[in-house]
Amino acid sequence: MTYRIVDAGTYSEPVQQALEGVLTERLDEGDLEPTLRFWHRESPAVALGRFQAYEDEVAVDYVDEHDVDVVRRLTGGGAMYVEPGAVITYSLYLPREAVSDDIEASYAELDQWAIDALRSVGLDVFHEPLNDISHADGKIGGSAQLRKDDAVLHHTTMSYALDTSEMLRVLRIGEEKVSDKAIESAEKRVAVMRDYVDANRAEIIDAMKETFADRFDAEPGSLPDDVVNDARTRATETFATDEWNRKL
């Protein structure tokens, strides 16, 4: 099995989330090589977990006033605040037979190469079940998965230099009135890579690609135009609409 590594293309948050569906389906249908994709974003955004209630997670007035895109993902899990250049997001699109059926084990396995890459640049991180990548000081990132018949999507967002004060204004975990229980779950401190390493974001991504290519058979690739076009259509029809993003 040869992986493609795609590290190109800057897209809006709705197109990014739409790409996840299109690429997972292409792989499921046998029309895509197993792929590792690094994301490049256009603007600050919130990636909302599929089953989260919009108004429970997002400071609605603040995101409206500051043009923060809030987009519901295809995957479950929690809300992530993201800024271009301040986070590292990667996706793996894999054949189902390459992934453990044990879901808890599969999160650990599919994050391990990334954890090893971060360790190679001096970041002391570890997997924390179910789906977190953590540093002793707090959570660096989180993963989420989606399973199709013959395909698995595993995507992870990690904080490189996130403005955590802005995060607390955008997400309601920063509000006092959110119930204690909600805070308890969400308030796990966020740790940002830049506090611990000299490597810049591009160098960290390079280290990740290197580790991945060392461990698996991989070569550079790009997204076919029709994949991107399908994602743009799906973004307009779904991921940029209130009907999808605010349905819960």
Next chain:
Amino acid sequence: MHDSATVKVPAGKLVEVDVTYDDRLTDVRVTGDFFLEPPERHASLEAALEGHPTDVSRTTLVEAIEAVDATLIGFDAEHLADATLEAIR
């Protein structure tokens, strides 16, 4: 009436249940940072909690949840049943 309750699963996810009810549970919404495979079964999961009388037993709710052909990840049927009962009691 409309009430809600939230369960934080130890070392797991957060599940919030919003229930509209009179003598029966008429509308149930389940939200949170959990995972569900396949995710399209979310509506079936909510539907499984609807229609029960307000004095429904925990066992009945757990059985109704487990009858949905979906894998709950980060929580289990008992957590969801408990949150539902807490909302209406």
